[in-house]
Amino acid sequence: MEPRKFVVPEFVSGEGALNLAGQYAGNLGANKVFLVTDPGIINSGWTKKVQMSLETAGIHYVIFSDISPNPRDTEVMAGAEKYLHEECDIIVVVGGGSPIDCAKGIGIVANNNEHILSFEGVDQVSIPIPPLICIPTTAGSSADISQFAIITDTLRRVKIAIISKAIVPDVALIDPVTTTTMPPEITAYSGFDAFVHAIEAFVSNANSMITDLMALEAIRIIRKNLRNAIEYPSDMKYRNSMSSGSLLAGIAFSNASLGLVHAMAHSLGGYYDLIHGLCNGIMMDSVFEFNFQSASAQYLRVAEALGIDLTGLTLDQKKEKILDDFISFKKNIGIIQSLSEVGVKKDDIPILARHVVNDPCLVTNPRVPSLQDIVNIYERAL
Numbered sequence: 001m002e003p004r005k006f007v008v009p010e011f012v013s014g015e016g017a018l019n020l021a022g023q024y025a026g027n028l029g030a031n032k033v034f035l036v037t038d039p040g041i042i043n044s045g046w047t048k049k050v051q052m053s054l055e056t057a058g059i060h061y062v063i064f065s066d067i068s069p070n071p072r073d074t075e076v077m078a079g080a081e082k083y084l085h086e087e088c089d090i091i092v093v094v095g096g097g098s099p100i101d102c103a104k105g106i107g108i109v110a111n112n113n114e115h116i117l118s119f120e121g122v123d124q125v126s127i128p129i130p131p132l133i134c135i136p137t138t139a140g141s142s143a144d145i146s147q148f149a150i151i152t153d154t155l156r157r158v159k160i161a162i163i164s165k166a167i168v169p170d171v172a173l174i175d176p177v178t179t180t181t182m183p184p185e186i187t188a189y190s191g192f193d194a195f196v197h198a199i200e201a202f203v204s205n206a207n208s209m210i211t212d213l214m215a216l217e218a219i220r221i222i223r224k225n226l227r228n229a230i231e232y233p234s235d236m237k238y239r240n241s242m243s244s245g246s247l248l249a250g251i252a253f254s255n256a257s258l259g260l261v262h263a264m265a266h267s268l269g270g271y272y273d274l275i276h277g278l279c280n281g282i283m284m285d286s287v288f289e290f291n292f293q294s295a296s297a298q299y300l301r302v303a304e305a306l307g308i309d310l311t312g313l314t315l316d317q318k319k320e321k322i323l324d325d326f327i328s329f330k331k332n333i334g335i336i337q338s339l340s341e342v343g344v345k346k347d348d349i350p351i352l353a354r355h356v357v358n359d360p361c362l363v364t365n366p367r368v369p370s371l372q373d374i375v376n377i378y379e380r381a382l
Contacts, residue, residue: 004208005165006255007165007168007254007255008145008251008254009134009144009145009168009169009170009171009172010171011144011145011171011172011174011247012171012172012174013174013244013247014174014175014176015176015177015236015240016175016177017135017174017175018046018050018053018094018173018175018178019049019175020053020173021050021053021054021094021133021135021173022053022054022055022057022059023053023057024133024173025054025059025133026057026058026059028090028133028170029089029090029131030059030089030131031059031060031089031090032061032062032086032088032089032090033054033059033062033088033090034061034062034079034082034086034088034091034092034106035050035051035054035061035062035064035092035093035094036064036065036067036079036091036092036093036094036099036100036102036103036106037050037064037065037093037095037099038065038067038095038096038098038099039065041094041095041096041099041137042065044137044181045181046094046095046135046137046178047063047065047094050094050135051063054092061092062082062086062088064079064082064106066078066079067079067095067098068098069098069273069275070098070152070159070269070270070273070276071098071099071101071102071150071151071152072152072154073105073115073116073117073151073152073153073154074154075102076102076105076106076108076109076116076151077109077115079105079106080105080106080110080116083107083110084110088130089130090130090131090132091106091107091130091131091132091133092132092135093135094135095135096136096138096140096141096143096186096190097138097140097141097142097143097150097190097276100134100136100141100143100144101141101143101148101149101150101151102151103132103134104129104162104167104169105162107129107130107132108125108129108149108162108166110129110130111127111128111129111130112125112126112127116151116162117151117153117160119162120160120161120162121161121162121163121360122164122360123163123164123165124162125162125164125167126166127166128166128167129166129167132167132170132171133169133172133173134169134173135172135173135174135175135178136172136174136246137178137179137181137182138179138182138186138190138246139176139179139187139190139191139229139239139243139245140190140191140192140193140194140246141190141193141194141246141276142194142197142246142247142249142253142254144169144174144250145168145169145172145250145251145254146168146253146254147163147164147167147168148161148162148163148167148253148254149161149167150162150276152270152273153270156270157270158267158270158271159267159269159270161266161360161361163257168254174243176236176239176240176242176243177236177239179239179242179243180233180236180239182233184230184233184334185334187226187229187230187233187242188226188230188277188333188335189275189276189277189278189335190246190277191226191229191230191242191246191277191333192226192277192280192333193276193277193280194222194242194245194246194249195222195223195226195249196261196262196281196284197218197246197249197250197252197253197258198216198218198219198222198245198248198252199215199219200253200257200258200259200261200262200361200365201214201215201249201252201253201255201256201257202215202219202256202298202301202302203291203295203298203299203366204256204257204258204259204365204366205365205366206256206364207256207298208255208256210255211251211252211255211256212252214248214249214251214252215248215249215256216302216305217245218245218246218248218249218252219249219302219305220305221244221248222242222245222246222249223305223306223329224241225238225245226242226333227332227333229241229242230333257361257364258361258364259287259361259362259364259365259366260283260287260290260291260356260361260362260365260369260374260377261280261284262280262359262361263356263359263361263362264279264283264287264352264356264374264378265279265280265283266356267352267355267356268282268283268339268344268352270355271348271351271352271355272342272344274342274343278335278337278342281330281335282335282337282338282339282342282381283377283381284326285323285326285327285330286377286380286381287377288322288323289319289323290367290369290373290377291366291367292319293367294366294367295366296315296319298366299322300318300322302322303318303321303325306325308321308325310322338381339378339381340382344378344382346382349375349379352374352378353371353374353378356374357374
C-alpha cells in the first residue's frame with residue numbers, strides 16, 4: 001500500500017469540553033478572538049458560555065453572528081472584513097455546520113485576500129487559515145473536524161464545496177451537552193446527515209481500511225441511537241453516542257470524501273435554500289438504487305453493520321431489503337418528504353443536474369453518472 005496522509009484535528013470529546021475554549025485559545029497564542037456564531041446559538045446560551053470561558057482566560061473577543069442556515073458568500077466576505085478590521089488573530093466558532101463552514105470561509109479570505117468563491121474545488125487554498133477552534137452544537141455536520149467547507153454562491157444559487165487540508169481546524173471541543181437544545185427535527189436531520197457521511201465514505205472510491213473502520217462503527221452507533229436522541233433529548237447517553245457517531249463519520253468522510261447523495265443535496269440546498277440533512281434523506285434511496293450495481297459488496301457490509309439478515313436471498317432481493325431498511329429508518333425519525341413536497345419543481349431539475357456535475361463530491365462516487373442519470377435520479381425522488 002502506498003503512503004497516504006490522513007487529517008484529523010486535535011479534539012476533546014465529552015461533557016464540559018466547551019469550557020476549555022479559553023484555555024485552548026490561550027494555548028494558540030490568542031490576543032483577540034473572532035467569535036463566530038448565529039442568533040439561534042446565542043439564544044440557546046452556548047455562545048455566552050464560550051464568552052465566559054474566554055473572559056476567564058483574559059482574552060478579548062468580538063462576535064460575528066450574521067449567518068444564515070446555509071452560509072452565503074456575502075456573509076463570509078462581510079465576516080472576513082470584520083475579522084481584519086478588528087485585528088483578530090484567531091477564530092473560535094460555536095454552532096452547527098453553517099457557522100463552522102462560515103468561520104472556515106472567513107479564515108480563507110482573511111489570509112488569502114481573494115473572494116471566497118475563487119477557492120471552489122479541491123486544494124485551492126494556498127495559505128492556511130488562522131488558528132481555528134470549533135465547538136459543534138449539532139451531531140451531524142462534522143464540520144468541526146473536516147477539511148470541507150460548503151458555501152452558497154448567491155448569484156448562481158448553488159452550494160460550492162471547498163476541500164483543503166489548509167482549512168482543517170486546529171481543535172474541536174465536542175461537548176454533547178450543547179446538542180440538547182436542538183429541536184427534534186434538527187436532531188433528526190443532522191443525525192441522518194452523519195449517517196449518510198458514514199455510508200458515502202464507506203462506498204467511496206477513495207476509501208481505506210482506516211476510514212472503513214470509522215465509517216462502519218459510525219453506522220452502527222447512529223442507527224442504534226438516533227431515534228432515542230430524538231425521543232429523549234435530555235438523556236446524555238444518547239447525546240454522547242450521537243456525538244461519537246458524528247465524530248467517527250466525520251473522520252471517515254474527511255479522508256475518504258463523499259458521493260452522489262451529497263452532490264445532489266448541495267445542488268438542492270443552494271437552489272432552494274433547503275436543510276442539508278433533509279436533502280440527504282430524500283436523495284439517499286434513489287442514489288442507493290443507482291450505485292448498488294457498482295458497490296454491492298460495500299453495501300452488503302453496510303447491511304451487516306446494520307444487522308440486516310440477508311441469508312438465502314438473491315442479490316436483487318438483498319438490494320430491496322437494504323432499501324426497505326433505509327426507508328424504514330428514515331420514516332422512524334420523521335424524514336418522509338419527497339422532493340415535490342419540499343418545493344422542488346420538475347422544470348428546475350435540468351439546472352440542478354448541471355450543478356451536480358461540477359460538485360467535487362461526485363469524483364469519489366462509486367459509479368459515474370451521466371447528466372441524464374442525475375436527471376432521472378432527481379425525477380424518481382419527486
